[in-house]
Every structure is written in structure tokens, then in C-alpha cells.
Amino acid sequence: xxxxxxxxxxxxxxxxxxxxxxxxxxxxxxxxxxxxxxxxxxxxxxxxxxxxxxxxxxxxxxxxxxxxxxxxxxxxxxxxxxxxxxxxxxxxxxxxxxxxxxxxxxxxxxxxxxxxxxxxxxxxxxxxxxxxxxxxxxxxxxxxxxxxxxxxxxxxxxxxxxxxxxxxxxxxxxxxxxxxxxxxxxxxxxxxxxxxxxxxxx
Numbered sequence: 001x002x003x004x005x006x007x008x009x010x011x012x013x014x015x016x017x018x019x020x021x022x023x024x025x026x027x028x029x030x031x032x033x034x035x036x037x038x039x040x041x042x043x044x045x046x047x048x049x050x051x052x053x054x055x056x057x058x059x060x061x062x063x064x065x066x067x068x069x070x071x072x073x074x075x076x077x078x079x080x081x082x083x084x085x086x087x088x089x090x091x092x093x094x095x096x097x098x099x100x101x102x103x104x105x106x107x108x109x110x111x112x113x114x115x116x117x118x119x120x121x122x123x124x125x126x127x128x129x130x131x132x133x134x135x136x137x138x139x140x141x142x143x144x145x146x147x148x149x150x151x152x153x154x155x156x157x158x159x160x161x162x163x164x165x166x167x168x169x170x171x172x173x174x175x176x177x178x179x180x181x182x183x184x185x186x187x188x189x190x191x192x193x194x195x196x197x198x199x200x201x202x
Contacts, residue, residue, distance in 0.1 A: 021058050023048040029069050036109030037066055063126055066114065073104050074133065081136035091149035094140045095188065098163050101133075102180050105167035112167035115160075134160060150191050162187055 013021060027047040031039040041062060045055040059065035077100055087093035105112040114126055138156040145152050166187070170180040 017058075020048065020050050020054055024050065024055055024058060024065075025069055028065055032066070032069060032108045032111075037062070037114060038110050041065070063114070066111070067126055070104075070108075070111070073107075077101060077104060078132055078136050081140060084140060085143065090140070090144040090147040091192075094137075094144045094150070095184070097137065097140055098159065098184060099181075101137075101160075101163045102167045102170070102184065105164055106170045106180065109171055112164045112171060115164040116168065130160070148193055151193050154191055 024044065028044045031044050031047070041055060042052050044065075045052045048055070055065075059068065077097075080100055081097055084093035084097055087096075105115060115130070134156050137159060141150065141154065141156050141159065144150040145154070166180055166183045169183060170176075173179050
């Protein structure tokens with residue numbers, strides 16, 4: 001996801017503007033975690049000690065705020081994808097990364113729904129910011145396909161939609177902590193090349 005999404009022009013922020021920006025991010029992260037991504041932006045601004053106009057000067061819409069809030073976690077997912085390129089079993093590496101994506105999307109109620117919608121809206125901040133994630137996933141997927149473990153007709157766009165759908169299903173069934181892994185295992189059954197094993201539960 002894009003860094004500091006639309007929070008300023010090309011000029012550096014003043015110190016007070018930077019403080020407001022950081023407070024808004026911190027309060028939005030807390031609110032999204034506790035109440036979901038459809039939480040009141042007015043409440044986020046109030047908790048940060050600023051007016052709603054200040055919030056909108058930094059973040060023109062909810063999606064821009066979400067993009068900025070989740071940037072650090074996306075950076076961590078991208079770093080993990082690079083580490084997994086050295087894993088000895090390419091398919092297991094792909095599965096581990098998919099699990100990490102599902103865990104991230106499941107942390108914030110409503111995020112998986114927004115990620116699914118962003119796939120068909122190339123102009124949204126979440127869609128533009130998901131490009132590095134798709135590229136990282138495409139590299140891991142290609143490695144698993146070259147190893148003969150995953151069908152060659154599987155595309156990264158479908159995988160990203162599937163992970164968001166699994167995260168959404170998990171969000172709707174909070175009393176079933178094993179649901180995400182069961183659904184991922186079912187997905188992998190369809191991904192595997194004939195006669196191969198891709199991953200175990202874990």
C-alpha cells in the first residue's frame with residue numbers, strides 16, 4: 001500500500017501537521033482494530049484531538065486512511081515474501097505467505113471486503129497499493145509452478161481474491177478459529193498439480 005497516501009502535497013509537512021498525521025494514524029489503527037474499518041471517521045478525529053477537516057486534509061477519504069494505516073503491515077508481508085524466496089520447498093513457501101495475508105486481512109473487520117472490492121476498482125488507493133503484493137505473490141507462485149507443485153493455469157489475481165474471501169469468511173465466523181486453515185487447505189487441493197503434495201496444516 002502506498003506510503004503517506006495523499007496526506008500532503010510534495011512539500012514536507014510542518015511539525016504540527018506531522019504530529020496530527022501520526023496521531024490520526026495511531027487512533028485510526030486502534031479504531032479499525034476494535035470496531036472495524038467502517039468506524040466513524042469523526043470519532044477517529046475526535047480521539048486524535050483534531051477536527052474532521054484536519055483528517056480530510058491528510059486523508060481525502062476512508063480508503064486513503066486505511067491504506068496509510070496498513071502500510072507497515074504490508075511492508076512486513078513484502079519483506080516476508082522476499083525471505084520465502086529462499087525456502088527449499090516453493091509450494092510450502094507460497095502457502096505460508098498466503099496464510100500471512102489471510103491473518104492480516106482478518107485482523108480488521110471489513111478490510112477483506114474492501115480488498116475484494118478494490119480488485120475491480122483500479123483507481124482506488126487499496127487497488128494501486130496492492131500492486132507490490134500481487135508482484136510478490138506472483139513471484140512465489142511462479143516458483144511453485146516451476147517446481148511442478150502448482151497447476152500452471154493458476155493466476156495470482158485469483159489467489160489474492162481467494163485469500164480475501166477466506167479472510168471474510170473467517171471474519172463472519174469468529175467462533176471457528178480453524179476455519180481459515182480448512183478453507184485454505186481446500187483451496188490448495190485445487191491448486192496442486194496432479195500427484196503432488198503442497199502443504200500440511202500448521
